[in-house]
Amino acid sequence: MKKYYLTLALIATTAFGVTTLRADDTNAAAAATNAMATATNAVAATNGPVAAWTTNAPTTEQRLESVEAYFANSDPTAPYTDTNGNWTVNFALGPSIINTNLVNSTGRYVSFPGAGHNAWLLASTALVLFMTLPGLALFYGGMVRRKNMLSVLAQCFLITGLTTILWYICSYGMIFGGSGGLHGGATTGAVNVWGMAFTQGEAGHDWISGIMGSPKVCWMFNNVTSAPNPGYSYWVSENVYAMFQLMFAIITPALIIGSIAERMKFKAILVFMTLWILLVYNTQGHMVWGVNGIMNGCWNPDAKIKGLDFAGGTVVHMSSGWSGLVLCIILGKRLGYPKTPMPPHSIVMTYIGASMLWVGWYGFNSGSAVAGDVISANAFTTTTLATAVGSFVWPMWDWVVRGKPTVLGFCSGAVAGLVLITPACGYVLPSGAMWIGIAAGTIPWFFCYKIKGLLGMDDSLDAWSVHGIGGMCGAIMTGMFARQAANPNLATNLSKTVTDQIFQPQLWEQLKTVGVALVLFIVGTIVCAFITKALVGLRVSEEVEMAGLDISEHGEVAYDFDTK
Amino acid sequence: MKKIDAIIKPFKLEEVKDALSELGIEGMTVSEVKGFGRQKGHTEIYRGSEYTVDFLPKIKIELVVADGQVDAAVGAIIKAAKTGKIGDGKVFVSPVETAIRIRTEEKGDSAV
Numbered sequence: 001m002k003k004y005y006l007t008l009a010l011i012a013t014t015a016f017g018v019t020t021l022r023a024d025d026t027n028a029a030a031a032a033t034n035a036m037a038t039a040t041n042a043v044a045a046t047n048g049p050v051a052a053w054t055t056n057a058p059t060t061e062q063r064l065e066s067v068e069a070y071f072a073n074s075d076p077t078a079p080y081t082d083t084n085g086n087w088t089v090n091f092a093l094g095p096s097i098i099n100t101n102l103v104n105s106t107g108r109y110v111s112f113p114g115a116g117h118n119a120w121l122l123a124s125t126a127l128v129l130f131m132t133l134p135g136l137a138l139f140y141g142g143m144v145r146r147k148n149m150l151s152v153l154a155q156c157f158l159i160t161g162l163t164t165i166l167w168y169i170c171s172y173g174m175i176f177g178g179s180g181g182l183h184g185g186a187t188t189g190a191v192n193v194w195g196m197a198f199t200q201g202e203a204g205h206d207w208i209s210g211i212m213g214s215p216k217v218c219w220m221f222n223n224v225t226s227a228p229n230p231g232y233s234y235w236v237s238e239n240v241y242a243m244f245q246l247m248f249a250i251i252t253p254a255l256i257i258g259s260i261a262e263r264m265k266f267k268a269i270l271v272f273m274t275l276w277i278l279l280v281y282n283t284q285g286h287m288v289w290g291v292n293g294i295m296n297g298c299w300n301p302d303a304k305i306k307g308l309d310f311a312g313g314t315v316v317h318m319s320s321g322w323s324g325l326v327l328c329i330i331l332g333k334r335l336g337y338p339k340t341p342m343p344p345h346s347i348v349m350t351y352i353g354a355s356m357l358w359v360g361w362y363g364f365n366s367g368s369a370v371a372g373d374v375i376s377a378n379a380f381t382t383t384t385l386a387t388a389v390g391s392f393v394w395p396m397w398d399w400v401v402r403g404k405p406t407v408l409g410f411c412s413g414a415v416a417g418l419v420l421i422t423p424a425c426g427y428v429l430p431s432g433a434m435w436i437g438i439a440a441g442t443i444p445w446f447f448c449y450k451i452k453g454l455l456g457m458d459d460s461l462d463a464w465s466v467h468g469i470g471g472m473c474g475a476i477m478t479g480m481f482a483r484q485a486a487n488p489n490l491a492t493n494l495s496k497t498v499t500d501q502i503f504q505p506q507l508w509e510q511l512k513t514v515g516v517a518l519v520l521f522i523v524g525t526i527v528c529a530f531i532t533k534a535l536v537g538l539r540v541s542e543e544v545e546m547a548g549l550d551i552s553e554h555g556e557v558a559y560d561f562d563t564k
Numbered sequence: 565m566k567k568i569d570a571i572i573k574p575f576k577l578e579e580v581k582d583a584l585s586e587l588g589i590e591g592m593t594v595s596e597v598k599g600f601g602r603q604k605g606h607t608e609i610y611r612g613s614e615y616t617v618d619f620l621p622k623i624k625i626e627l628v629v630a631d632g633q634v635d636a637a638v639g640a641i642i643k644a645a646k647t648g649k650i651g652d653g654k655v656f657v658s659p660v661e662t663a664i665r666i667r668t669e670e671k672g673d674s675a676v
Contacts, residue, residue, distance in 0.1 A: 049597055090654060341615040448611045464613055527569055 016341045021126025053087055057094035066097045066111070073344050073371040075234050076111040088417055104219070104227030105238060113228055114235030117371045120237045121244050124367025128247035131360035132254050134155055139411070140258055143461050146345040147548025148262045149558035153270055155257050162270065166277055171249060173218025174278070206286070210294035210304075213286045215278075225374035231291040233370040244367060245285075252281055252316045259324025259461030263334050265540050266553045272327075272532040280323065284315050284517060295513050297506075301493050307513035308482055308494075308506065310379065311368035313423025314475040316516045321468020322518060323525040325459060330529045333458035335545050347407050350560065354411035354497075358387055362416045365425040375487055379425040383418070383435035386425075387433055390417020393441025401449070402500035412448070416440040416466050420474035422479060427490065427498075432481030439477060444470045470513055479510030565660040566634045570625045570643040571599065571653040577623050583644040584627070587636055591676075592627040603651030622653065628660055630673045648664060 062079040069076040076097055080089050091100050097111045104110055137156040141149050163171070207214050218224055221242075229238040253273045260269075287295045288309045297306030309315060334342070344350060365383040369376035394413025395405035420440040421433060428436070447465035447549070459465065480533040481501045484490050490498045497505040532538060551557060572580060577594065579614055586594065598619040605618040629637050646652055665675040 338613070341608075341613075341617070343610055343613075343615060398609070402614075404609065406609055408610055450612075453614045465612075 001277075001356045007286055023263075039102065048245050053270070054090050054307060055093070056089040056349065058089050058091065058096040058098075062089070063096050070114045070116075070235060071373075073117065073373040073375075075230065077109065099227075103223065103225050105225070105229055108230075110227050111234065112228060113226060113237040113240075117233070117235040117373070117382075118237055118240055120372035120376065121240050121367055121370065125244040125247055127360045127363025128244065128251065128367065129160075129360075129400040131357050131364060132160060134246070134253045135353050135356035135360050136251060136254055137353065137359060139415070140261065140351045140461055141351075142346040142349030142351070142353060143344040143408075144261050145342055145548070147550055149345065149550065150259065150554050150556050151266075151549035152257060153530075154266070154554055156254050158270065159254045159257075159273055160250050162273060163247060163253065163277060163315070166274065167242070167246045167249060167480035167561030168221050170215030170219055171282055172221065172224065172245065174213035174215055174282040175249075175290060176242075176245065176251050176288070177213055177217030177290075181419035193513065205363065210290070210292050210300075211287055212283050213290065219527045241370065242436070244370075246314055248316055248364070249277065251419070252312075252320050254278060255316070255463055255467055258461035259321075259328040259459045260331055261460040262549065263539055263545055264331060265537060266534050267536045268538045268547075271536050272538075275528040275531060276525065279528060281315070282518060283524070284319055284520055287516070288315055288513070295516065297494055297509060298489055299493070305512045305516065306494055306497050306506070306509040307473065308427055308478050308510065309333075309423045309513070310426035311422045313367045313419070313471045313478065315511060317419050317422060317471025318475065318514070318517055319471075319521050321464045321471055322521040323470055324463040325406065325457070326522055326525040327529055328459050328464075329457050330526070330533075334460065335542065338456075344408065347411075350411050351407060352443060358414055358418060361387070361422075363424060364416055365418075369426055371383050375426050375489070377462075378486055378505060381430055382425045382428055382436075382515055385399075385419050385430055385433040386421035386437035386440060387414050387417035389437025390414060390420070390440035391432040394445050397442065397445045397449075409445075412444070412462070412466065413441045416444040416470050419444075419467055419470035421476065422471070423475045424478040427478055427482040427487050429481070429486045431484050432477075432486075432564075435481065436474065436477050437529070439473055440470065475514050476507065479504070479507035489495050565627065565628055565630060565663055565673065567628050567660045568634070568637055568641070569656040569658070570641050570645065571597070571618050571622050572625065572641075573647065573651060573653060573657075574621055575582055576645045576647075577625075579644040580625060580641055581639040584637060587633065588639055589627065589629060589633065589637055592625050595624045595626075597622050597624045601651070601654070620651065628676050630676055641671045 004505065047358055050224055058080065060466060065079040066076040069078065080091075080096070082086060082088050089096075091098055091109065098109050099112050100109050102110055102112070106306040133152075133156060137153050140156075141152040187267060205214060206212060224238050224242050226235055226237040226239055228234055229241065232238075232241055252418065254474045256273075256276075257269075287293045288307055290296060291299065292302075293300055294304040295307035295309075297308050298302050307314070336342070362380060366380040366519065391410050391414035393411035394416065398409040399405040417437050420436050421428075424436055442460075444466045447469050448462050452459060452462070452465055482490065482494075482498045482504075483500050484495070484498055485500075494506065497509055499505065540549065540552070570580070574596075581592070584590075598621050600618050600620055603620060605616060605620060608615045608617055625641070627637070638657065641655055648666060662671060663675040664671050665674075
């Protein structure tokens with residue numbers, strides 16, 4: 001019976017894939033034609049029947065300015081457009097960096113991707129994947145009991161594949177497309193969604209403008225090519241940007257595992273994460289990072305809340321930490337908690353994982369500059385300082401208060417430092433990073449040591465204390481330490497809120513951001529958890545929990561000490 | 565024949581083995597065990613949790629010797645394993661009914 005279903009599933013998947021491919025081909029051709037037509041039409045409409053631009057070739061001066069834009073990480077099309085954004089040259093008449101044949105999602109001509117910027121993002125993408133596989137897998141894996149080690153590894157890998165499939169289908173577009181965004185607002189043309197045609201404009205709109213994107217945008221990765229999407233970067237290929245952001249989308253649900261380790265059904269994790277990614281992660285991502293997001297303070301001049309989140313303090317850490325808290329309360333405590341000792345089975349693994357997380361996090365933080373420029377350089381510096389200080393301060397508290405500096409303390413302090421600096425790294429100066437590091441070694445330490453015990457819930461691997469509380473502190477401290485000198489982009493939309501003081505208006509904006517985010521995470525997780533509970537149940541049975549998830553859910557043993 | 569069970573501190577194993585070798589006793593069975601008597605355990609700290617672990621790692625040596633060698637063997641073990649601090653361990657002596665060598669099927673003292 002099972003084989004019958006498997007064969008049917010295989011056939012269905014193949015048919016699905018074939019249909020999709022054919023849709024892609026149609027769309028690519030349509031988009032290319034539309035791109036050329038729209039550009040020509042736009043200029044013709046403005047310049048009248050005898051357009052002067054048709055005889056202008058790109059001048060050497062313009063071409064030089066265009067290349068200089070590569071170093072400044074600014075717009076390479078600026079020298080070729082007038083104040084209304086219409087083209088002033090005919091690219092067919094001479095060479096330039098602008099490639100009129102690049103199919104892309106915006107319908108406008110864009111330049112070739114910039115080699116250095118693209119290369120850094122390629123490397124960053126690999127680094128962020130490395131953070132999950134095997135960084136986080138080992139960091140968490142070492143902290144669970146031996147009988148559950150493989151379950152952590154399995155859950156991390158499951159989430160990697162699951163998130164990627166959802167990303168390809170619709171998740172990328174839900175976050176980075178949408179109303180006014182450059183995936184459909186600009187051009188007309190058809191998008192084919194399973195045989196139903198939508199005009200590009202219609203398909204390009206959010207479900208809830210600026211808050212929740214639409215899965216129809218970039219459906220099946222429509223039009224996401226190697227051409228840059230100027231909404232997010234002039235010089236980085238859009239597919240590279242999409243893969244980079246995918247790695248963030250992967251690690252966020254993986255962090256939730258820390259709260260619910262050792263007692264959640266594998267089936268439930270599959271169902272819950274699917275719902276949570278689509279409803280919670282994609283929404284927060286769109287609000288904070290989408291071009292038209294209501295909390296995208298840095299880039300959206302119409303943002304309702306001028307929030308700053310450079311690399312994901314709210315999107316990644318607050319979301320996973322607070323969602324983990326809610327889920328672990330709904331799941332309940334592990335059998336025997338807190339009286340039964342459940343020490344980490346291998347702090348060595350945790351140490352290896354934490355070290356990998358630090359190295360990989362450079363891609364996470366510095367790569368979020370989406371360029372190899374002065375901002376990525378500053379982000380790299382601030383990340384290093386905050387992390388090192390965090391890793392120093394946490395075990396000092398252990399030493400002073402509890403008698404001994406612990407290796408787990410070093411690891412936790414480093415991760416806490418990384419978490420707190422995440423929203424801040426591209427916006428603060430090195431001096432701010434030092435303060436953030438001290439806070440990182442102190443506040444999450446206090447929550448782990450004192451508050452968790454007082455509240456009594458079983459947040460198994462302290463995802464809430466480190467990521468939830470840490471992410472929240474980082475977001476708030478971003479409001480205190482963001483400085484114009486650290487990031488020239490702040491001057492564009494935030495000159496009134498970033499006034500170079502500790503208690504500047506930006507702090508209030510960050511508190512509002514955090515407040516909205518908290519509501520989304522708590523309510524969203526409750527909804528996803530109860531739907532999952534109704535569909536497949538949440539918690540494993542007592543027998544399974546006692547025997548361990550590895551042998552019960554995966555039929556495997558992590559360490560074979562018995563076979564000779 | 566008597567069976568000698570000795571629970572000793574793990575780092576004393578080599579000394580005890582050498583001391584018994586000098587007496588001509590070559591065979592023994594060794595296992596890693598954990599236990600406690602009067603020696604207190606230790607406390608482990610992991611972030612928000614603190615566990616008191618009572619059990620301590622020890623080594624158990626088992627050997628069977630002829631009646632005439634028992635006193636010498638016990639004496640050698642005690643001398644080699646003693647540190648003077650709490651947790652040195654214990655020696656137990658119990659009677660053995662028979663001993664048989666599997667290869668040759670010898671019985672009695674010659675099998676020991």
